[in-house]
Amino acid sequence: MTMDYDVVVVGGGTAGGPAAVQAARLGARTLLVEKNGALGGTTTVAGVSLPGLFHAWGHQVIAGIGWETVSRSVREAGLSLPDFTRWDLPHHRLQVRVSPAVLAAVLDDTVVSAGAELLLHAIVAEAEHDADGWRLALATKDGLHRVRAGAVVDCTGDADIVALAGLPRRTPPRRQPGTIMVRLGGYDLAAIDVDAVQAAHDDAVQRGDLMPADLAHNTVGKFLRVRGENAIHVTGVQGGTSRDKTAAELAGRRTLLRILRFLRRQPGLEDVRIESWAVETGIRESWTIDGYATITVGDYVSGRVWPDALSNSFYPIDVHRPDGDGIDIRPLPYGTVPTIPRSAMIPRGSTRMVVAGRAISGDQDASSAYRVQASSMAMGQSAGVLAARAVATGTDVMDLPLDVIRADLRAHGAILPGDVVIPPLPDNRPAQAGQGRTAATAGPSDPSPTKESA
Template sequence: MTEHYDVIVIGGGPAGCPAAVQAARLGARTLLVEKNGALGGTTTVAGVALPGLFHAWGRQIIAGIGWDMVRRSVALTGRELPDFTQWELPHYKLQVPVSPAIYASVIDETVVASGADLLLHTMVARVRRSSTGWDVTLCTKEGLIDLTTTMLVDATGDADVVAHAGLPRHANPNRQPGTIMVRFGGYDPKTLDYEVLDAAYERAIDAGDLVPGDLQLFTKPMHKFLRNHGENAIHVPGIEGGTSAAKTAAELAGRRTLMRVHNFLRALPGLEGLTVDRWAIETGVRETYTIDGLTRVTAVDYTNGRLWDDAVSFSFYPIDVHNHDGDGIDIRPLTFGTFPTIPRGAMIPRGSTNLVVAGRAIAGDQDANSAYRVQASCMAMGQAAGAITALAAGSAAAAVDVPIEDVRAALRAHGAIVPGDPDAPRTEAQSSSTELATPDRTHVS
């Protein structure tokens, strides 16, 4: 590990890993810093092992580094990719199930092979501007270490680096609930008496043994919850997660909720043998902070499929706002033929020249953020951030001043699909009659 880097990436989740790999492949001296013991973030540590969406209306719109890692991990486990031509299916059926263990190992190999340095079990402690970029202090097991870098990528999901740099962050007043990922076993959903179970649920709510939102839906939730073995269905409202204290509260709340649900279920007829077959060590947090960017993506921009002049990647997912009190999800599918894009300006904090944000913390309103926060979109943003910062470091330019065609050329060369290219999809006006029929679309990330 050197004392000076061209690019330091903080956060090794869906955005940070492609960012580090892309920067290193472009010849930048790159360091990737991750607080956990495994790379992959939401996919591995928070247990949402369903990356998506890489395709829109049957066409691939996100490829490149993140897609290559996902595809390779699927092949190594002998699984098959979904049939992406079946675009009329509920969106969650077009996400790509991966083995977290294999996927984490594939990321390890990809990052190391790129030439990037890697520090796990490490967090950023301090960031200060310098005449040539940034002075960065990292907190390692052996103590604090000081490094310098020309460019920084904030891929923390919480805009932690932005806050350390003294730049503003925005938080919505009603943040979406978190989810603790779990899969219950030890029972057969087809043999259960759901009228009896729903009545027991109502008694438990009245007695305070369960909290509304524990099973995601407030009214008769038992059939849906147990049919899906509780996966991606336990809402943990009232959490923030943007600070260590808030993260601690979120983890305690998540496990408290899991224990409450477990104890309730095991006391019911037919569920006496209930088991916890797997669970995620971290409670998943959907939103914390977003940045004050040069550009802000609104729901209108997103749902209209705006092609930004400085677009660097695609995104595709319905508006997917989990109600802040834990009661269900507001899902608004996109109109057929809509291909949303992500602008570079939304990734650059106002007041900074050599800091780029990738992932859910880019500038956008809550509705747009609920869609572009998902893993495939973050992977595409991360690869773009790696290209922007590597090129900026190599030319001594500000992130916003790197010619956008140079960024796009670098992305193309490394397998990404670039908005605006002749062979890339483009949103065209559609009549309201072309909106998709949407079968059960409630089991989502």
């Protein structure tokens, strides 16, 4: 393994893959470090195999490397894309269903073909910046390896490298719950007395056999209809340390077993089974950086175009409540396309460090929307340009000319803020997309695309 790199990207999830590919395609000697055995993060290892949203109001607003890998994986798997012109549909029906295995293989090929070096089953144990750049210690199965990098891109989701470097992180006082992804089988919904099971559920919660938040949408009917997919809340979980993650994994599996035991006691559900599950419990939020700018919910829902905006985002506000209060979904007004600024991706006081993904600087409500896969992919590509160009020019990432960054992004297929103009709403159309409904009636991940929009 080479000891000196221009760019080291830490975390091979939805942001890290595009970051490494972009940096390598710009000629940077790039290393991508990933703790798991597969790239893709939440989409593959945590089982949220419904990346979105790449389109807003019937128009594509996020493209580039992330879209390249997702759309290729759809073709390779023999799947279909949703009808993106139907922006009036609930937002979950415009997410792209992928095969996690195929997407992971496509990501492998894309990263390696770009010329980046890939190291799986490794984490960064130490991170320090000096006059010669970044010094990192990689913890691998064969011991510690020390490498140097001109720039670092933190795509860990928890701002791990930011913390190791001694830079501040922030966390909300009441974090959103995590989710363990499963798909249930072994029952016929039409043959089940849903009202009776709901009453049994309510009694189980009163007795303490179930937690109030175990079923994310608070209704047995919806849980059974979606077969449990993205419908379990794991409360009280943390992220950012191995101990926290261990506790989250144990809590996720305890929650799953608790639900399974309850269901198997109900008439018509005696043979319920788990057809698939994700090894890793998904974490919605943990730590964010103290950036030079902070994206507020007002910035997001107004579609503020930041002066240093480098990518678009599109998703409704999607706050999962931690105490059994369901999900707060707030669709965006027609025509709104939020943007992500460079200044929210740079930790205050850092040198040649970029953060991409859910850990960028923003408040809880805003981050509940831009944390999703397509937005993270766009951030990752921007981060790859920032890191590669900073090293190539001997410039800090905050001092790079915006026109140079934007030219690189467009040359590699990205769609930038201002590139797409949303036309006025026809007089006979509703003023708000069907991106979501109320927390009581719908959730952000009702997995319908296979039957209804794929």
